Structure formats: structure tokens, C-alpha cells
Amino acid sequence: MSAARGSAGAAAAQAADFDRARVRTDAALWLLQRASAFVLAACVVVHLATIFYAIRSGLTAAAILARIHSSIAWPAFYAVFVVAAAVHAPIGLRAIAAEWTGFRGRVADLAAVAVGVALLALGLRAIWGLAA
């Protein structure tokens, strides 16, 4: 409830116009996060259901790995999973950083991109290790 807080908000509200490109980016990021959430929800269900099914009869990790090696569908499925996670997580982290820690702006945006790229690289590398 400080005066400084109030004047910052008022200044933002009184800004004559908004940055249309920025608004488009925000709206697109929001939509991408929702779309990736749908993909993630489906992937998580398939992932968990498959694990429960596969270990029911006592399959070992080695046997599961052997099956994945000989498949194209499973690495492709996990590639989709990784891409969805790499899109979804940084957008959410960016919002959490802005709201809970006040870390926002260009540096925060770049940090979020870096998290996304790291998730993508680590995830795809793991899949490559399984498939190759």
C-alpha cells in the first residue's frame, strides 16, 4: 500500500497506448501454453498407462529398453512429449518469476527461452540415446 506502488500502477494505466507486438506475443504464448497442456495431458496418460501395463508382468528395465530400441513409434511419441514440455514449462516459469519474484523483462524472457532450449536439448538427447 505504498505511494510508490500506486504511482507505478497509475503510470502503467495511463500509458497512452500499448505495444501491439508485445500483446500479440503474450496472447500467442498463452495459447501455446494451453495447447501444449492438452498434448501433455494426453502424453502423461499414455506414458503412465504404458508403464503400469508393462511392469505388470515383471518386465525389467533392460527388456523395456530393448523394445524401445526396435521401435520408431515410441521415440516419436516421446519426442512429441519433450517438445510439449519444452514449450509449456518456460512459459509457466516466466509467469511465476514475474509474479512471485518480480523477475521480469527482457532478461527474464531470455532466461525462459534458455530453459526451453535446455529442456528440448536434454529431452531429445535422452530419446536419441534410447533409439540409437
Add this chain to the structure above:
Amino acid sequence: MTAGTAQAGDPHRERGPETAPLASSWIDVDVWRGDAEGRFVRYRVPREASQTVLDVVTWIQRNLDPTLAYRYACRVGMCGSCAMTVNGVARWTCRTHVDRVAAGERLELRPLSNLPVIRDLVCDMREFFDKWAAARGRLTPTATRKDPMARVLPASRERRAADAAIECIGCGICYASCDIVAWRPDYLGPAALNRAWTLVNDERDGGNRERLAAVAGDAGCHACHSQANCTERCPKHLAPTASIAGLKRAVSRALLKGEL
């Protein structure tokens, strides 16, 4: 933030009982005095049947301390000027009965959160209303006075959506109750976005391209986490959360059509 109690010799203590000698019960009321750097001062106020929190504040101002600053106008829940934080919850004080909110015969009154305090129970509403303007909360007419009256079908989807959100009295309770406003000072807030939603559904309005861009993004509808504090607290039982969700859909449609 210290709770000071009126001491013996203090006019608060001396004059309280004299002005209402017939009261059979009393309530302790801690009232915020000063600006952002103020403190609580305790007053004793006689209890009455059907007493509202605004009655309590008015009694203090008329009988104990005429310098107490607070706002009200209509006293019947129409004007939206008497909102305060009552025992930690933002409420319209003219329609809030003491019986319903006074836990342990004690009241704590402070100005609304998320807005700068001017003095005592009065906060500066400029930021709140400036954001209505920033959200393009004004009708952009498409007709002139020479044109016939617009015929808006009461049963149309747009009219019903606008109807559901239109009764806002601008009290600021939603704004004071919103965590996102606290976290992002540039967030337009529930009331301004709710107002924008009524205009998005107003078929006489021609400003939606501009309006949707104004309410989109991290300072607008996309910042809302749908926690629904606004909807929980709105004294008019509106659902700004639903209005904001409507804006998100409208903005997404505009984005995909390349109209944002």
C-alpha cells in the same frame, strides 16, 4: 501497525458511554488512522439491532472523532463508495451487518488493499478507474443521433453475456481482493476487464479491435489465474472471472484470425 487503545483522559474513552447511555452491549472497533504509515486506534461503539459496519464508522465520526476520514454516499448498495477491509475481507460496509462479520465482538477496519491510502479509511481510486479507461471501457459508437435506436434482442447470446456482467457499481472490492493485482501492479484488474467484456458483447460498439488488443497480454486478461477471489467477494454477485475467461476466448479468436 500498532493497536493503540484510547486511554483514560482520552476523549474517545470519556465521550463514548455518555453519548449512548442506554446501550446494553458494546463492540471494540480497531480503525486504521493515518496514511500508509498509520496505526490502529480502538474505539468502543454501542451495538444496535441491524447495525451495519457503515453505521459503526459513522457513529465513531459523529460521536468520538470528527476527524475520521471515510467515504460513503448512497447507503443502499448502489454507489460503490463505502468499500473497506472489514476483519481482513474487502466488503461494502453499507450492506454488511455487524452481526454477520464481528468475530468475538471485535471489528478491524482498514482501507482497501492494493490501492494507495490517502487517510484513514480512504484510498486513492485513481489507479483503479484509470485502468477502466486503459481497458477501453468506454462505448465506441457506430451510429449518430440521426440513426434509429439500435434494436438489441434481449435473448441474444451477446446481450445475455453483457447482462450478466453489467451491474458493476465500481466499488473496487474485486481489485482489492485480487492477488494478481498485488503481484503485477500494471494488471488491469477484474473490474476493468469485466467492463471491457460487456462492451465486447455490445453490438452497438465499434471499438473491439482496439479493445481486445488493450485487454490482452500479461497486463491484461492473460495474467488472470482464475483464482476467482473477485467472484467470491463481489457484493453484486458478478463473476469477473467468467468475463475474463470470455476475453481470453475472444482474444485467442482474434489472434488466430490475424485481427489482434
